Amino acid sequence: MQRIKFRSEPRPSPANVQEPDRSRVVIRTLLIIAAAAAVGYAFSHSYDFFEALHDFSRHHESWELDEIFGTAVIMTVVLLVVAIWRVVQLRREIAAKEMAQREAQRLARHDVLTGLPNRRRLFEIFDSHVITAQEAGRRVAVLVIDLDRFKPVNDLHGHQMGDEVLCVVAERLTRLAEGRGVVARFGGDEFAALLEYQDGTDELLRLVHKIVHEMALPIRAQGISMRIGASVGVAVYPDDGTEANVLLRNADIAMYHVKAEERGSFHFFKAGMDSALLERIELEQQMDEALGKREIVPYLQPVVDLKTGGIVGFEMLARWLHPQKGVLLPDRFIAMAEDSGKLTPMTLTLLEQAMEASVGWPSSFTLSINLAPVQLLDPALPSQLLDILARAGFAPHRLEVELTETALVERMDEVKAVLEALRKAGIRVALDDFGTGYSGLYHLRELHLDTLKIDRSFIAGMLESEDRQAIVEAVLHLSQALGIDTTAEGIEELALGEKLAELGCQLGQGFYYSEPLPLEAVDDLIGRNRLVRASA
Missing domain, CATH: 3.20.20.450 (EAL domain)
Structure with a gap:
């Protein structure tokens, strides 16, 4: 069975190196050295030149030309050594600059904490991965994976422990996706995955089940064991979209449905879900104001x-006494309050x-x-x-x-x-x-x-x-x-x-x-x- 082969990060071309002046200096210096060597070589093989130089020096002994010529030769050698040293130094600086630019490009496309690709990189590789999967007779799905109980880890134990938990999550997801696709981190406690699977089988369903199961297992950090869990939304290419941003949006909508209904599970995208997502976003934005106005009250x-x-x-x-939606029961807003720390x-x-x-x-x-x-x-x-x-x-x-x-x-x-x-x-x-x-x-x-x-x-x-x-x-x-x-x-x-x-x-x-x-x-x-x- 064929698998998608993921290409490594592209190496920056020399055209991207922003050091044209230094490059020209190196070239110019090398040309000067070559010219000087050529002239020296020509002079050293010309008997007439040295004979004329000897006669001129003998007729002008008072000028002490022998000392001047000696000094000139020494200075020429010194300048030649300095020029060669400078050429070597410039080459090292340019190599360091190229390396720094390659690292900057890598960081621009990867999450610093986990080393996973970020949103930008996932968008860049999406089309090529879809094409590769289709050539192999396989299909592609996009998953959005949001951790359920991550915020309390930061609030109660600090960001260092939170970072350790995120790294463990990244390792688990990467292991599950190995040979099937790529995992990315979008920031905070949200991850995404671009996975390929065999059409007409339950391969994708089994893989999503494994992800939910793995995320529900305890995570141990700094001597403390905790259960985080995750909610997963799934969108399938091309049924739920043909572009990366559309598929991610639909997978995100499916994930929010899981959050609203039963966290620690998964949901495949269905048409019409976006209206529920918009309502959830609207309620989240209104929650603080509702508490202040005593619209959320005890019954x-x-x-x-x-x-x-x-x-x-x-x-x-x-109960939420919503001015437009009427009386809202806890299942409409309690999970949102927990997710947002409210x-x-x-x-x-x-x-x-x-x-x-x-x-x-x-x-x-x-x-x-x-x-x-x-x-x-x-x-x-x-x-x-x-x-x-x-x-x-x-x-x-x-x-x-x-x-x-x-x-x-x-x-x-x-x-x-x-x-x-x-x-x-x-x-x-x-x-x-x-x-x-x-x-x-x-x-x-x-x-x-x-x-x-x-x-x-x-x-x-x-x-x-x-x-x-x-x-x-x-x-x-x-x-x-x-x-x-x-x-x-x-x-x-x-x-x-x-x-x-x-x-x-x-x-x-x-x-x-x-x-x-x-x-x-x-x-x-x-x-x-x-x-x-x-x-x-």
Whole structure:
């Protein structure tokens, strides 16, 4: 099977060397030396010349011409040696200049950190690689590879560690693309690849799967192991474009779709995706202003005691009250906030707003907030949360942070350190969406969790499915044995709540009790709940 042969970088031609004056000096000096040598040679073979010179010197002895001629000969030799030395020196300078220009051209086309080709170089070689692939009966695809959790590495550990991570990523991608194409770095945490594959086979699909898998493996730098992950967008020549800039743009659009839907995966470009990309870019640009104007606000969903039906607390959920697009749910903007480093400031701002609304709550009410894996790597988070609680007079034990199972398999040691600091401060820790990820008994034992939240996928249809009910019962028995509270998510009918209470589940939430509400509607809900309980 033929493979694309990638040409080496072109050597700059002498015409590009910007030293015409020095070149002319060298040529002129060499010509003078040659002429002088020729004249000297001619004179040395002319008897009449030396005879005339002897007669002239004898008739003008008072002039001491013998000394003058001797000096002249010595000076000529010295000048000849100096001229030769200068010629050698100029040749070295010109060679150094040529080498510097070649290095400048290489740097202009390659990333300084990783040594990979840059965007400019990828554009230069695109056409020739496509032609070579077509001649070999193969096709070409363009991939855009964007790292998912790279920004926290720089923020928390410094740029030196970030550089080490980028070099490891470059090495992995280069190894995967070897013999199939070329990998480039566009800057920051974005890479691209120009790959060839055999049409009519799953070669490209398998290669993309390998890239996603390799990027998900832990990267170790400066003694710390971390999972970065990557989202990959793919555009195929000529279906998705025939020019490099079009293919890269479409691969970029596909990559943003991965970011919005399920990071750590890949997506092939499809027509119509660009409208979604434009919307994402627009929302990213509007996010800071939306936070300042309080367009991104907390909504609260009540958590109830399944035995009494009374409200015992709330879970805080983000909503974007967009002036043109209406109410946007978290899946439209949370990933963008995380990618741009704005998630923690957003979470703290929403918590402050929720604290303002909690002034009139009973002192037993709790508040739950969701934290992304990247936030659990920030050692400053516990003190930031405690500062907000202290200013609002909200006791730390009334706050519960919810983490997903994904966070437990990514840099476990660092997550444990942050959770331990939260627990020492009195803040409770809950494991959200239990049963949908990678949790095991090890995590439950090591993290000393306060609450397990059973995922709605097990709760829905539990009354009709014996298997789902058996899973829920097993989780409840496990949590009871470990002394962990349980909260059932997604309760949408009374019978479900009653069955869960019968099985021993303490708390629940779902649309049967209430949908998430804006802050101004919470006090009214609390009042109505009290009346219902009083009349029961």
